[in-house]
Amino acid sequence: MMKCLLVPILALLLTSTSTTVQAQFCNKESCTEDNVIRSCKNFDYATFNKNSPTIIYGEAAGRFGNQFLGYMVLFQLRRQLGVDSYINKEAQNYMLRYFTAESVTMPVLNETFCNSEIMRFQPYNGPFKDLINGDHLHKGKMLNFYPTVDGVRGGYRPEDHVSKEQEAFQIEYVRYIKEEMQWRNGIIEKVQRRLLGYARKLKKKPKEVTYIGVHVRRTDHLEFMKSLYDMDPLDGDYYNDAIEYFREEYDNTIFVVGADDMPWAKENIDASKGDVFFSESNPTFYQTEEGIWEDHDQEAAVYDLALLTNCNHTVISRGTYSMWVALLSGGEYYTEYGTIVPPHLQE
Ligand SMILES: *[C@@H]1O[C@H](CO)[C@@H](O)[C@H](O)[C@H]1NC(C)=O
Ligand SMILES: *[C@@H]1O[C@H](CO)[C@@H](O)[C@H](O)[C@H]1NC(C)=O
Numbered sequence: 001m002m003k004c005l006l007v008p009i010l011a012l013l014l015t016s017t018s019t020t021v022q023a024q025f026c027n028k029e030s031c032t033e034d035n036v037i038r039s040c041k042n043f044d045y046a047t048f049n050k051n052s053p054t055i056i057y058g059e060a061a062g063r064f065g066n067q068f069l070g071y072m073v074l075f076q077l078r079r080q081l082g083v084d085s086y087i088n089k090e091a092q093n094y095m096l097r098y099f100t101a102e103s104v105t106m107p108v109l110n111e112t113f114c115n116s117e118i119m120r121f122q123p124y125n126g127p128f129k130d131l132i133n134g135d136h137l138h139k140g141k142m143l144n145f146y147p148t149v150d151g152v153r154g155g156y157r158p159e160d161h162v163s164k165e166q167e168a169f170q171i172e173y174v175r176y177i178k179e180e181m182q183w184r185n186g187i188i189e190k191v192q193r194r195l196l197g198y199a200r201k202l203k204k205k206p207k208e209v210t211y212i213g214v215h216v217r218r219t220d221h222l223e224f225m226k227s228l229y230d231m232d233p234l235d236g237d238y239y240n241d242a243i244e245y246f247r248e249e250y251d252n253t254i255f256v257v258g259a260d261d262m263p264w265a266k267e268n269i270d271a272s273k274g275d276v277f278f279s280e281s282n283p284t285f286y287q288t289e290e291g292i293w294e295d296h297d298q299e300a301a302v303y304d305l306a307l308l309t310n311c312n313h314t315v316i317s318r319g320t321y322s323m324w325v326a327l328l329s330g331g332e333y334y335t336e337y338g339t340i341v342p343p344h345l346q347e
Pocket of ligand 1: 088089090110111
């Protein structure tokens with residue numbers, strides 16, 4: 001407790017004192033890795049009661065698609081239910097690669113509470129709509145959002161919770177992203193110039209072009225779908241049929257392919273008609289000792305997401321990154337289960 005009360009004073013002193021002084025006052029509760037003191041407060045069970053807003057904490061597994069989903073869902077819970085939701089550092093780090101610091105407003109649990117390790121959360125693995133509708137869950141609880149419990153795989157997968165509550169919830173956070181969140185580094189202007197360039201190359205008026213983003217997800221997801229759902233990878237025919245569908249459905253189509261395995265995409269997607277362009281970002285990956293795939297350079301994934309979501313319609317593959325492309329692009333999307341026209345585009 002004392003340590004944390006001292007923080008504001010120490011922060012002033014530290015600008016002119018040596019690292020030994022920092023080391024003396026910095027410890028794991030009150031300082032970041034760089035030994036910079038930050039402000040946190042202690043969580044106190046004595047003041048948390050049945051009228052306090054529920055505290056919800058969630059951690060996502062995996063790369064950006066999942067981290068972004070976790071972030072936005074926790075964010076929307078806070079907005080919609082008035083609960084206090086928190087993310088972890090990893091989610092914040094991912095978000096900061098895509099969006100400006102001003103846009104990434106969710107607090108990190110262990111940076112908010114110096115003593116976050118004493119907080120006891122109760123797992124919430126029930127139906128999502130019960131969490132939305134259940135007033136008794138919005139006050140006085142400390143909930144862990146779809147954690148893995150006793151080796152039973154957790155995680156919030158929207159497809160397991162289809163309901164009108166969830167749909168309304170999703171529409172709200174997608175609208176928030178589009179209207180309120182700023183992408184970093186002028187990336188939207190960059191991809192818009194690129195899309196114009198494609199039209200120019202084909203000597204088409206940009207205004208008359210319909211852009212179709214094609215997202216190819218392979219790498220780690222192949223193994224995931226096989227082991228969990230016994231599903232075989234989507235093959236070249238899937239993407240080529242999808243492209244053919246959009247060529248027939250719309251005039252002046254231009255296809256923009258983003259892939260986590262570009263050599264595979266170039267080999268299997270038929271670009272002979274001249275209207276298919278491949279993103280130049282060429283993301284590459286490595287596997288950690290735990291067998292987890294990580295991006296060599298996140299910027300490639302950021303660029304591709306911006307490029308694909310600025311297209312008018314989408315061909316998706318699998319996984320949450322693909323889901324984001326479809327949601328943020330907002331147009332019709334082609335899936336292995338058929339094409340989906342979002343409600344706002346239906347007459
Ligand atoms: C919070 O937890 C993360 C691991 O999730 C760790 O890297 C970070 O240093 C922690 N921050 C603080 C202030 O304890
Ligand atoms: C299609 O996408 C382009 C590029 O983002 C955009 O300029 C244009 O307004 C979109 N067209 C429609 C009909 O939404």
